[in-house]
Each structure stands twice: as C-alpha cells, then as structure tokens.
Amino acid sequence: MSGQSDRIFEQLKKNGETPLSRSDLNARDPGIDAENFSAGVAVSAMTLEDVRRVVAWCARQSVSLVTQGGRTGLAGGAASSPGQLILMMDKFDSIREIDAASGVAVVDAGVTLSQLEDEVRALGLSVGVDFGARGSCTIGGMVATNAGGAEAFRHGVMRQRVLGLEVVLPNGAVLSDLKKVAKANEGYDIKQLFIGSEGTLGVITGVVLKLVPAIQRGETALVAAPDARSALAVFQQLRRVFGSELLAAEIMWRDYFLTTAGELGIARKFGHLQGEVFVIFSVTENVNADDFLETLADCMERDEITDVVIAKNEQEQKGIWQVREESFLIDRVYPSGCWFDISIPLSSLDEFVRESSARLRALCPELGIFIMGHLGDGNLHYTIASEKPVEHLYKEISKVLFAGLAEIGGSFSAEHGIGSEKRESLVEFGDPVKLALMAAAKQTIDPQNMMNPGKILKLS
Ligand SMILES: Cc1cc2nc3c(=O)[nH]c(=O)nc-3n(C[C@H](O)[C@H](O)[C@H](O)COP(=O)(O)OP(=O)(O)OC[C@H]3O[C@@H](n4cnc5c(N)ncnc54)[C@H](O)[C@@H]3O)c2cc1C
Numbered sequence: 204m205s206g207q208s209d210r211i212f213e214q215l216k217k218n219g220e221t222p223l224s225r226s227d228l229n230a231r232d233p234g235i236d237a238e239n240f241s242a243g244v245a246v247s248a249m250t251l252e253d254v255r256r257v258v259a260w261c262a263r264q265s266v267s268l269v270t271q272g273g274r275t276g277l278a279g280g281a282a283s284s285p286g287q288l289i290l291m292m293d294k295f296d297s298i299r300e301i302d303a304a305s306g307v308a309v310v311d312a313g314v315t316l317s318q319l320e321d322e323v324r325a326l327g328l329s330v331g332v333d334f335g336a337r338g339s340c341t342i343g344g345m346v347a348t349n350a351g352g353a354e355a356f357r358h359g360v361m362r363q364r365v366l367g368l369e370v371v372l373p374n375g376a377v378l379s380d381l382k383k384v385a386k387a388n389e390g391y392d393i394k395q396l397f398i399g400s401e402g403t404l405g406v407i408t409g410v411v412l413k414l415v416p417a418i419q420r421g422e423t424a425l426v427a428a429p430d431a432r433s434a435l436a437v438f439q440q441l442r443r444v445f446g447s448e449l450l451a452a453e454i455m456w457r458d459y460f461l462t463t464a465g466e467l468g469i470a471r472k473f474g475h476l477q478g479e480v481f482v483i484f485s486v487t488e489n490v491n492a493d494d495f496l497e498t499l500a501d502c503m504e505r506d507e508i509t510d511v512v513i514a515k516n517e518q519e520q521k522g523i524w525q526v527r528e529e530s531f532l533i534d535r536v537y538p539s540g541c542w543f544d545i546s547i548p549l550s551s552l553d554e555f556v557r558e559s560s561a562r563l564r565a566l567c568p569e570l571g572i573f574i575m576g577h578l579g580d581g582n583l584h585y586t587i588a589s590e591k592p593v594e595h596l597y598k599e600i601s602k603v604l605f606a607g608l609a610e611i612g613g614s615f616s617a618e619h620g621i622g623s624e625k626r627e628s629l630v631e632f633g634d635p636v637k638l639a640l641m642a643a644a645k646q647t648i649d650p651q652n653m654m655n656p657g658k659i660l661k662l663s
Contacts, residue, residue: 207286208243211266215246215288218260222246223291234274234281234339242269242283247291248313251408254371257290258406262373267653270402272344273315275336277542278622280348280401280658290406292343298322299409306414307366307383312343312407324417331358331415335528343407349399351618353451356579358415360618361398368394369409373649381411396644401620402655404648420450421488422495423520426502427478427510431553434482437502438578441484444498451485453527454578456556459586462573466532467525478509482578483523533573533586540571540588541597543604546617547581555611556583562603563587567596582617601628608632621659629659 208225215222225243233239248254261268269283270290283289295313302309303326310319316337320330332345334352344350346368351360358364367382380394397404428434431454438452455463460481464470473481486495502508514520534540547555560572569589576583587593587600605615605628615632616625630638642660645652652662 205243205285211264211286211288212244214264215244215260220246220257220260228289232274234271235277236274236279236282238279238282238284239271239274240283240289241285242287242289243285245271245289245291247294248406249294251369251371251377253295254290254406254408255375255377257288258371258373259375261288261653262375262651265651265653267656268402268406269655270343270347270406272313272341272347273336273339275340276344276348276401276622277544277619278348278401278616279624280620280622280655281344282623292341292406295343295408296341301326301328301414302383303328305383308412308414309367309381309383310342310410310412312341312346312410314342316340316342316345319412323414327417328414329417330364330412332361332364335530342410342412346398346407346410347401348620349618351577351580351582353453353577355577355582355618356452357447357450362395364413365394365398365410366413367409367411368397368407370394370397370405370407372405373651373653377408378405381409383411385413396648399620401622401658403645403659404654406654418450419488420520421486421490422492423483423485423514423523424495424499425473425476425512425514425523426482426484426499426508427476428480428482428508429506430479431556433507434480434578435549435552436505436507437482437484437499440502440507441486441498444494445486445490448487448490449484450487451483452578453483453575454583455481455483455527455575456573457481458571459530459533459573459575460526462536463526463529463532466535467522467529469522469526472522473512473526476510476512483527485520527575530575530584530586533588537571537573537586537588537590539592539594540573540586541593541600543585543587543601543615544617544619545583545585545604545608546614547583547608548612549581551611551613552581552583555608555613559604559606562606563600566599566603567593570600581613598627605632623658626657626659626661630661 223245228240271281292313299309370378573586
C-alpha cells in the first residue's frame with residue numbers, strides 16, 4: 204500500500220468506515236481501465252446516507268473522490284490515483300419503484316442495466332437502452348457518461364431517457380429532483396448538468412428513467428453493401444417501410460468485420476460476402492418476414508446490397524451479433540492501438556470515412572483502421588492500430604481523424620464521454636465560450652475540486 208492510500212485507509216477506519224485496502228482491490232476486477240484502482244483504497248456505499256457521510260469526510264480531509272459504477276467506461280473517467288478515494292456504487296442497487304402505469308422506473312444508481320431490464324421486461328416494458336456492457340454498467344454510470352448504445356436512434360441517449368435525478372453535492376446537500384413526468388418546466392434544467400458530468404460535479408444516487416414498451420426481436424439480417432452510402436440508403440428505406448419497428452442498424456467496415464469474425468473462428472461463414480461494409484438490421488416480431496425480405500430484395504435490385512444473410516434461428520442471430528459486440532477482439536490481434544468514438548451527420552458519413560481514412564494512411568501507411576458503430580445515429584467507433592504499438596501517435600492520429608468534424612456538425616466525443624482521454628481534445632476542439640461556462644459551473648458546485656479532479660476539465 205502506498206503511504207497515501209495507507210493513511211486514507213487508517214483515517215477512514217477511525218471514522219467508523221470499512222474501507223477496502225489495495226490487497227482487497229487486487230482481488231477484484233479493476234474493469235476496463237488499468238488505472239481504475241490506482242488510488243489503492245475504496246469505500247462501498249449502499250445507501251444515500253453512506254454517500255453523504257463519505258462525501259462529508261472527503262470535504263473535511265481534503266481528499267478527492269472518484270466515483271465508480273461498473274468500471275466499464277471507455278474514456279478513463281473512473282481512473283484514480285494515489286491520494287484519492289474510490290467510492291464504489293455497485294452495492295447501492297435497489298430498484299426503488301417501477302411505476303408501470305406511468306412507464307417509469309426509480310432506481311438506485313448502482314443498479315445494472317441488465318438488472319433493470321430483466322425487472323421491467325416482466326411488466327412488458329424496456330429501458331430502451333442497450334449495449335454490450337449491460338451486465339456490469341450501472342444506471343448511475345450510464346447517466347454520468349450520457350451513454351448511448353444501439354437503440355439511441357430510436358429512443359435517444361441518456362439525456363433523453365432521464366426524467367429525474369438525486370445527487371449528493373460536494374457540500375453534502377442533496378439535489379432531490381426525482382420527477383416522474385416529461386413536462387416539468389421549473390426554470391433551468393439543472394439535472395442536465397449532471398448527465399454526462401462523469402463524476403466531476405457530484406455523486407448520482409438515484410435516477411428516474413422513462414421506459415418504453417418491450418418489443419420482441421423478430422428477423423435479423425446481415426447485409427453486405429458496396430459502401431456506407433448504399434448501407435445508409437438501405438437503412439433509410441427500412442425506416443420508411445417499417446418505422447419504429449426497425450430495432451437495430453449496426454455497421455461494421457470490412458476490416459473490422461473479418462478480423463473480429465476471424466478471432467471468433469467464424470470468418471469462413473462470412474468469407475463469401477462481397478462488400479465494403481456490413482450492417483446488422485433487426486426488426487421487431489411485428490414485421491412480417493416476407494415483407495422484410497422483399498424490402499431487402501428491392502434494395503438489392505438497386506445495387507445497394509451485394510449480399511444478405513438472414514439468421515435462421517436464435518443461435519445464428521447471436522453469432523452475427525457477437526461479431527459486432529466483441530469489438531475488443533481487435534485489441535487481441537493488434538494490442539496498443541488507439542480508440543476513438545465520433546459522431547458524423549449521416550449525410551456526410553460515407554465521405555468523411557473515406558477522406559479521413561486517406562488522411563490517416565498518409566500519416567502512416569501501416570495503420571490498420573477498424574471501424575464499426577451505430578449507423579442509425581452516425582456514431583462510429585474506430586480502433587486504429589498496426590503490427591507495432593501506435594499509442595504514442597494518439598495525438599497525431601486524433602488531429603487527423605477529427606479534422607473537419609466540427610465544421611460538418613459532428614463531434615469528436617459521441618457516447619463514451621471525455622474522461623481523462625479526451626480532455627486535451629476538448630480544449631482543442633470545444634467551443635471556448637462553452638468551456639468557460641463549464642469551468643464556472645464546476646467552480647460553483649465543487650469549489651474545492653474534490654469530485655473526480657482532472658476529468659473532463661483541467662482547472663488551472
Ligand atoms: C463491451 C462494452 C460495450 C460498450 N458499449 C457502449 C455503447 O454502445 N454505448 C455507450 O454509451 N457506452 C458503451 N460502453 C461504455 C460504458 O459501458 C458506458 O460508458 C457506461 O455508461 C459506464 O457505466 P459504468 O457504471 O461502468 O461507469 P464507470 O465506468 O464506473 O464510470 C464511468 C464514469 O462515470 C462516473 N460515475 C459512475 N457512477 C457514477 C455515479 N453514481 N455518480 C457520479 N458519477 C459516476 C465515473 O466517475 C466515471 O467518470 C461499452 C463498454 C464496454 C466494456
């Protein structure tokens with residue numbers, strides 16, 4: 204244990220807490236970021252009172268606090284360092300209420316996405332948000348990162364899903380805004396400040412979420428298309444014909460698709476497919492299978508589709524989805540690559556990917572560019588890697604990749620947040636007036652800079 208963590212551990216014990224030491228933490232999964240447990244000391248909260256007590260202790264002792272949910276975040280937001288205290292929220296996990304008539308759930312922040320989805324499914328409802336980390340990510344973490352996922356093109360990101368919040372502020376006050384209604388015009392919408400704040404303004408303890416009717420998945424097709432423009436035309440046609448019955452439109456470029464399928468040992472199944480991009484289209488069970496096939500056949504006649512695989516059963520559906528969800532397999536083949544999470548307006552998507560890929564190859568011809576993401580809202584995830592580690596090129600690669608993005612109305616930070624990884628990019632690509640307002644909000648709410656310092660903003 205480092206001296207600092209040791210001291211914090213002993214002081215917490217004196218204060219009646221039951222902290223976790225570095226060796227306790229070593230026995231646990233640190234999650235996605237190797238730095239998550241670097242503080243070497245943690246406390247676990249189970250109630251609002253626990254959070255208030257720990258926050259008050261941190262304020263008294265001038266110890267900064269890093270709140271963690273499921274530790275699945277992909278922007279380094281939950282990373283900690285010696286001298287800090289980790290506040291674990293995953294045991295603060297009761298579902299407070301499911302109000303089926305109003306279509307809302309009121310939950311503790313530590314409830315996982317799967318836990319809530321299972322609970323509301325039984326009542327014919329769904330959270331309306333889904334992604335691969337569903338078994339571990341917490342609702343509090345999803346709010347703190349303003350998570351998106353595969354259904355965001357249908358129901359929006361967390362900003363559009365949250366009706367109310369309960370937050371413990373650095374001064375110990377509790378913001379209790381647990382509204383269950385969509386319409387509540389009561390001045391500034393302060394809860395929005397905490398959505399996407401990545402633990403830098405307060406600890407989210409309770410969340411009211413808007414639910415949607417549960418829908419059963421029907422047909423799933425893996426569509427190969429000559430380019431992203433054609434894939435987009437298919438997406439738009441399916442939306443026109445099936446409207447909200449189109450459940451998913453997840454895109455993968457060829458290099459990503461074949462590398463991941465190769466790692467899964469199923470590349471042979473798909474090796475015959477011709478096309479530069481692949482898209483998983485899923486519709487609800489309300490869509491007639493023949494209508495779905497006919498619409499895809501029409502697209503094929505217009506040369507927007509080169510090949511289609513229709514999943515014949517649930518196992519085949521899973522196999523197709525696995526290629527999309529096991530995105531970390533790229534890192535197994537090419538460790539030490541760089542990850543990016545960007546949003547591009549759909550009208551510019553094809554051109555942007557082509558031009559940025561050409562720029563990246565000009566920067567370094569050996570770079571492999573592995574792209575996949577959520578076609579419905581233009582959110583693409585890039586892994587840029589090569590046979591040799593390229594982490595040291597992160598700055599140069601990001602400059603090249605982000606060039607022109609703001610001008611076309613896109614964003615260099617789509618759904619994973621800023622954390623520590625994109626803090627410098629925020630300074631470079633963010634609007635200076637917005638940055639000044641963000642710094643003022645941080646200063647007002649957290650004048651001691653106690654909540655997850657150094658994430659999102661670096662205060663001078
Ligand atoms: C396989 C995989 C797939 C993924 N797919 C997607 C995807 O499609 N879309 C997407 O948006 N994300 C995705 N993610 C990223 C990740 O799951 C989300 O960012 C998620 O919202 C993080 O939740 P968490 O509970 O794990 O938060 P953590 O990782 O623990 O924390 C993330 C940030 O939130 C803060 N935080 C956590 N809990 C609280 C709280 N109660 N109060 C205040 N601050 C808090 C932390 O301080 C940190 O800054 C994926 C991750 C993985 C591993």
